[in-house]
Amino acid sequence: MTNFDVDPGQLHGHVGDLDDVADQLSAIGGRLPSGLSDLALGLFANFLATGLQGAMTHVANTVTEASSSVAEMSTGMARTAVGYEYTDDTNATDLTREYPR
Numbered sequence: 001m002t003n004f005d006v007d008p009g010q011l012h013g014h015v016g017d018l019d020d021v022a023d024q025l026s027a028i029g030g031r032l033p034s035g036l037s038d039l040a041l042g043l044f045a046n047f048l049a050t051g052l053q054g055a056m057t058h059v060a061n062t063v064t065e066a067s068s069s070v071a072e073m074s075t076g077m078a079r080t081a082v083g084y085e086y087t088d089d090t091n092a093t094d095l096t097r098e099y100p101r
Contacts, residue, residue, distance in 0.1 A: 011081035
């Protein structure tokens with residue numbers, strides 16, 4: 001038989017940490033430039049701006065996706081903590097009912 005202890009309070013604490021990370025990623029994404037202005041690199045290197053524009057869009061999308069993923073992980077961890085709490089409470093009630101003191 002395997003024994004393990006789950007502390008829902010610690011899980012809720014990690015949820016707060018994950019929320020902070022999601023907020024930070026969202027803030028980073030909000031500060032990213034939306035693109036390069038025309039001739040930002042000069043007339044000679046204008047062809048580079050086109051390639052950089054695509055890369056900048058990719059980075060912005062990746063940061064947004066990372067923020068969403070961390071937020072979803074936070075939600076899942078919160079649900080898990082609540083599930084453990086519910087299970088503990090239900091089992092305690094059932095055991096108290098079955099074996100009154």
